[in-house]
Amino acid sequence: MLPASPRQAPPLDTRLGIETPEGIELLLRPAGLVPRALAFAIDLGLRGVLLAAGYLLLSGLGHLGTGLAAIGFFLVNWWYAVLFEVLNQGRTPGKQLLGLRVVQDDGTPIGWAGSLIRNLLRLVDMLPFGYAAGAIACLNHPQFKRLGDLAAGTLVVYREQPAQRPELPAANAEPAPFALHMAEQLAILELAERQAELSAQRARELAALLAEPLRVAPEQALARVNGIAHHLRGDAP
Template sequence: MAVLTRKTPAAGAAPSALDTLRPVTTPELIELQLRPAGLLPRALAFLLDFGLRTGVLVFASTALTSLEGFGQGIALLLWFVLEWFYPVLFEVLGKGATPGKRALGLKVLHDDGTPVAWGPSLTRNLLRAADFLPFMYLFGALSCLLHSEFRRLGDIVAGTVVVYAEKNTGLPRIPEVEPIAPAAPLDRATQRALIGFAERANTLTEARREELAELLPHLGNTYGTQPANRLLGLANYLIGRRA
């Protein structure tokens, strides 16, 4: 289980090439693990949104044909609104996701993990003109491929990031055992590892629990308990349970 062995970077640190998780701490001091979305899912989301916008524009243009010049003016105005404000409205009012992004399980956030606001959303979408250069979003694609968090130019300037939206599956249940106070203060990475182990304990076989528990022998072999139960006891203590 990677949570017991992976070194957790400091909040705000750039992810490594093999681990694109971005740990952030919100202004409310809530720790999040953001997973930036790569070029392919972002491109597919864009194509879905483009198809939706095109469908709306074609339908409206057909319906306005009878109005001749006035109808053409309305169609042009609609095209302008759909092209430049469609993404902004959905990103700000739709919890960071246009219909295309929602279909791919993506959303836009500030790079500190907070919901995107009007200014940054407008900035990132207006700069699609720069990302389009010299043709077919070449600059934007190259920026996504070269950036460690797959950001296009608009994201870099606006301070935003496109991430996978985490599904709300409810809080994991940590098995209740007798809490064990650690013999010495534990650093943040070790506390995360312990709680992560305890959250997944119910999904593991007993043999697998013991195997993973052996990865943390320094947490005290003097308690006279099985290693897995010892870790569960420490985790119970860390989340505030007391005997």
């Protein structure tokens, strides 16, 4: 199977177009240094809260508590980001609050290997202090990659919000009197969704064109179209 091929956007556009082997084009928006730093700061604060809470709970157990605290420190510091990224669609709590997620370079979800590599190499990104190496790499890369991303083949992008479909006019959901082709379904949905943009007379005129195939009187066609649109959306009758 051929790998996904990136298509560069114009120079002033930071979006990255990726075409999958199936011919589907994904449009990704790489996240810059500032939102990534804010997301990291949020995650750092949450890790600090977890470690402080664990220390308070285990401090009264003597040497056993010290050993358990050391194990907890290791797990939180090294597995916090990995577990969230792999099990939560590339999102740590900080990334989720900032609307970011980590993906592979081809737009596919991040896996265990990619997440482990990018997070282990934070040690290199931190050199010589204050994440200087990672910040410099991020600012000098067209997709704002730090060194860990370059090694792991990963990309931090803005999470696309699903488009909200327009509200449909009030009507009881009812099926069409016959099987509809995809083009017919789309036409009915578009007419119902666009009624707020049309005059009442124009909406009735357009719906009347469907009166005969829908087996209703022209004056009832608009209500029938709206009912079928609700049914196509899966609304309860």
